[in-house]
Amino acid sequence: MTEDWKDYTQRIEELAGRSGLKFHPVEFEAVPDTFMMEIAVYGLPVRMPHWSFGVRYIYQLIQRHMGNSRLFEVVFPGNPGHAYLAASNGLAENILVTAHVLGHADFSRNNLMFRRCQGQVSEHIVEHAANHARQIQQAIEQYGMQRVEAVLDAALALEQHIDVDQSLRRERYPEYAPEAKALADDEFRKRFASLDPTAASTGLEIKKRAPVPPHPERDLLWFVANYAPEMESWERDIFLAVREESFYFYPVFATQIMNEGWASYWHARLLREADFVPQQAYLDAIKCHSDVVRPVAADQQVALHINPYHLGFSMWEKIVEKEGMDAARNIMEQDDDFGFIRNHLTRELADELGLFRFSARNDGHVKVLEHDLTALHEAVLGPKYNFGAPSVSATHVRTDGTLELTHDNSIDGRGLDLERSRRVLDYVQRVWRRPIVLSTVNQAGSTLELTAP
């Protein structure tokens, strides 16, 4: 690849700055396609080894062979940010991608959810993840592949089960329950006290040990790492490493529509305003842009999924047009996808974009449902609740160390996939080292307990 695009990087950065984008410096690097593919698989440039990534890697290879997906760039927020561009990108693609990356950099620096999570994880997730990978490599050398893999099987199976409302470095539960409030000093108590001074105050403070966990705990990675009866410290470290990476992934996941939309809006706009880009490169870049934000594949009439680039892009265009850039920036800073879709995806826009709800049977029979804006919002957001995972929480640890997990089907609407859940229990049981019980509901809606072993 020629390095021509680097000549434009600085000019695009200046233009972006003038247009009101505020971002940390970004380090651009061109990498081979194979490496791009790995970033897509691992989510981070250097990440812990695990066979499940190998499976995703093969799927990714197959997809690429079928020409389905091509990655132009991946950007990691931070100060400085890291942007990797595919070495096979042409000049036009790289100009577009540079502008796109700056949109992301602006978003990740200013969006509250990103700021909060980066405040926890620090602005150097790429380096942290590489460090985790090294730690785990050392653990493999020290304890053997089998043992480390067993821990990773469990930790990565629970990777979505974190609580981002808690701190990354979270304290253990207080050991004792908070004392009951002193009783009101009413007439009766005064009189009672005057009868026998020794009886009034018991004198002995009876501290009550708090149950573990004191409330249903959905931060399973943290809970297991802290309360597993016989876990070794290197095993806890692996759990906490996976948890830290999940803290990094959460905002990426929870703001995907906004974030991709924002970056697409800005690459389109910066490109329009960049008069220094040669005509041909501009045309190529615009064509590339329209491929990226295309809602429906070229050979199809309808798509049974929503392209987040297209949806986000269209929404931001509408918002900027109607409410102005300042309002748009406020929304960008304060919302995540839930607020963004619910507040700003209007009936009018949904119609314009041809969004619809459908109901699909297992045999592939699909029926388009009635218009209903609220239901449409929830259909778009459905896969995003709770980091995309069922609501499973730790509810009790019995005296013999048995861990009780409870699936809250009232939130999810139906029970768990029993076979998969059983396998997850097997994974976790190997690090918890005591029995685990999971309750959920079966097809008929009655409670069901899975146990391991």
Add this chain to the structure above:
Amino acid sequence: MPESSDKAGSGANKWYDLFSRGARDWLRHDEKVRESVRKHLPQIISGADVINEGARTVRVPVRMLEHYHFRLRRPEEQQGAGQGKAKPGDVFSDPSKQRGPGEKGAGGQDEGEVQLLLEFKIDDIVDWLWEEMQLPNLKARVGPSEDTDWVREGWDRRGARSRLDRRRSFKEMVKRRGNPGATPTFIDEDLRYRQLARRRQPAVHAVVFFMLDVSGSMSDRDRKLAKTFFFWVVQGLRREYRSLETVFVAHTTEAWEFTEPEFFQVSGTGGTVSSTGFNKVREIIDARYNPGRCNIYLFYASDGDNSVSDSAEARESLSSITGDACFTGYVEVSSGLSRQLATETGRLFAELSSAGCAAGSYALNDFDDVWGAVRHFFSAEAKALEAPG
């Protein structure tokens, strides 16, 4: 991982091409699949269609491993959001679900399924099985032989390019120039080529006779059972003998010698006179093989219903063979009927075995029994070999 620190270096990203994390983790996945296949190997292999002429591998279809997460049960009907030209009430079918069963391979996000076809070398499988089942390695009877083979012997300044010994040539160059630090420059005198020489080697010969009863009472399934068993026996013996000859004999009331592919296809009608088969084997041994120089094995598969009038002759003929053979084995294939060797031929082998001959028998009722049979014979055979005589 040191490469993470290299990354900061601008343009110093050559290492990206050096290795692939994805491939590393994929290999680990592959290894896990192989491990689990290996654990269930006998079940998987015994059903597989192994006997293709010349095929040195067995293909086993396996699914990719799934790393499990908590997931909700698949509902009867799933709601979602889509985009495109569609009105409420429209009904269509999801094109992504209309692939034919043969067109798997399109990787989806979650439900897409990729089938792997793992190829195992038959030699590897046999090695694993021998390890797993702790089958004994047989000692071969060694005879004088005229086998010749090429072996490496010495170096020369001239030779074929492919036999250039780089290490040796480098040494010569260093010797000549005396300064190992300088840029290497070779001249023709430095080059050394490996030479080959002919050597006589004592060879180990073995011949296995496979004798199959193809009378009317043997069903296709019986034949397939016998065939699978025979196949693995050949593999086991090939571990021990570099040149293994096989002879295939089938009999009803007559006996014929067949080539390997024909052998497994033949089916006959009529009664069972096993002495005809034994006589045929005897004939072939006498004509072609010298028992003093050659290890002889006989495996006989039948449903055991030898005609009663043949007993005496069969016994006589068989004993003459066991005298010369390293081992004689009898598998009784009788799917459905488990008579456990209480047949005419079964009794014949039991007699031989109790008389101290190297002979064994095993009832083969199902494909799962194949491994039991292989194990049985190879341990029996080892015992027979250990016994003096």
